[in-house]
Amino acid sequence: MIKETAWKWIEDHREELISISDDIWSYAEYGLCEDKSSKLLADTLRKYGFRVQMGVAKMPTAILAEKGEGKPIIATMGEYDALPGISNKRVPWKEPLVEGGMGHGCGHNVHGVTALGAALAAGMALEKHGVEGTIRFYGTPAEENFSGKRIMVNHGLFDDVDAALSHHPGNLNVATLASSNVISGARFAFHGKTSHAAANPEAGRSALDAVELMNVGVNYLREHVIPEARIHYVIEVGGGQPNVVPDYARSHYYIRAPEQELLEPIKKRIMKIAEGAALMTETRLEAEMSYGGYHKIPNKVLSTIVTANMRQLGPPEYSVAEYEFAAKIAESFPKEDRVNGLRKNKVPDWEKYVDTDLVTDIFDAWDDGTTSPGSTDVSDVSWITPTMEFRTALNVNGAPGHSWQFTACSGTGIGHKSLIFAAKTMAGSALDLLQSPEQLKQAREEQINRLRGRKYAQDPSVEPPLEKARELAESYKGKK
DSSP states (O other): OHHHHHHHHHHHTHHHHHHHHHHHHHHOOOTTOOHHHHHHHHHHHHHTTOEEEESGGGOTTOEEEEEEESSOEEEEEEOOOOEETOOOOSSSSOOOSSBTOEEOTTOHHHHHHHHHHHHHHHHHHHHHTTOOEEEEEEEOOOTTTTOHHHHHHHTTTTTTOSEEEEEEEESSEEOOOOEEOEEEEEEEEEEOBOOBTTTOGGGOBOHHHHHHHHHHHHHHHGGGSOTTOEEEEEEEEOOSOTTBOOSEEEEEEEEEESSHHHHHHHHHHHHHHHHHHHHHHTOEEEEEEOOOOOOOOOOHHHHHHHHHHHHHHOOOOOOHHHHHHHHHHHTTSOHHHHHHHHHHTTOTTGGGGTTOSSOOOEEOOOOTTOEESSOOTHHHHHTTSOEEEEEEEOSOTTOOSSSHHHHHHHTSHHHHHHHHHHHHHHHHHHHHHHTOHHHHHHHHHHHHHHHTTOOOOOOTTOOOOHHHHHHHHHHTOOBO
């Protein structure tokens, strides 16, 4: 009965939730600079009687809001940062809304409002039915760039939480049990000396040469790291014009591996390569390497609860227009991309979905014991409290993540239906946990067993790079 109350609330407020998601889609703000998005979320939480704190963990766009009293405390976690370079209109072809601008190509407009809707509905149902406990909404900035949840964890904001729920749009409906790669971000800035590139090149020391030589060295390193590792980079600053030897150049790296212990040796070798590049070019290296964080601790107890709620609700039903939209997007990538994705992820009976643009089946998690190549700061939370991040279909089957295709779907009816389905799933799961001390106990025991005695090393001195974020946000605005 209590879950039906929450689900009815979401259905009754469907248009409001969709409107908030669409507004955040339009704002498309860079991590730690989600000013409009976070204000909209916080204002909505206050409107429905939540106690709201803004600017927690020294992040102006971070939110902690709650309703109810006492234990247990169930968290819903929402993200709302966008990505540079993947702006797109709500059309099934590539047409940037802002050329080179930000876009929600990871669906965080849906992510954030899923958690918002679930918290509002569960909080209202909890109050109406007189159930003891607290629903707590975490607005978590900067998942894509500065790992906002990691900062919140280090400031102790999850220490009293009994279980945490998150959702991420994807191309399947599943409460996944895969772990995730640890990620470390690094910037390598080289300082050289300018000169005229034709008249007196011998007087110059090219910082760009250092960046390029470092990249070459790292590319040779790829053969000699574990196959699960991932190394990717961009050149952020490469000089002004060809006839001036650049005295400053900078690259930005992401380095990933399944666990921290496997990541550290790779980071050390990359640092040596950077030092070697500086030595070869007689430039000065300035390296900024972040700590690698943690891999995700899956939780089968929570996965089972979430899957049961998905099945109780049933998947979204798409309109003819939405299927046509998805089919048009599917024309933008080769069919083998879809086949490769299904096979790589070991989707059960994958052959069944080769000709399916929008997957509506609900899967039991099949991936326990595997590691996703991607990374997320949800992983940091999973070391503190039992955590589940489930997926609902939003992206077209086979389309890449972090793409214009994902941006387009996130702002359409396909994204709206994923949002409502996910919000109901999360609200129902939260209310199940609030009323089941035994399941919470089992989830905690499983988390402890999977941790095998390992502990999260919290550091409350961790601070967000606010100035750097604002600087980067300006550079990613694109051209209208």
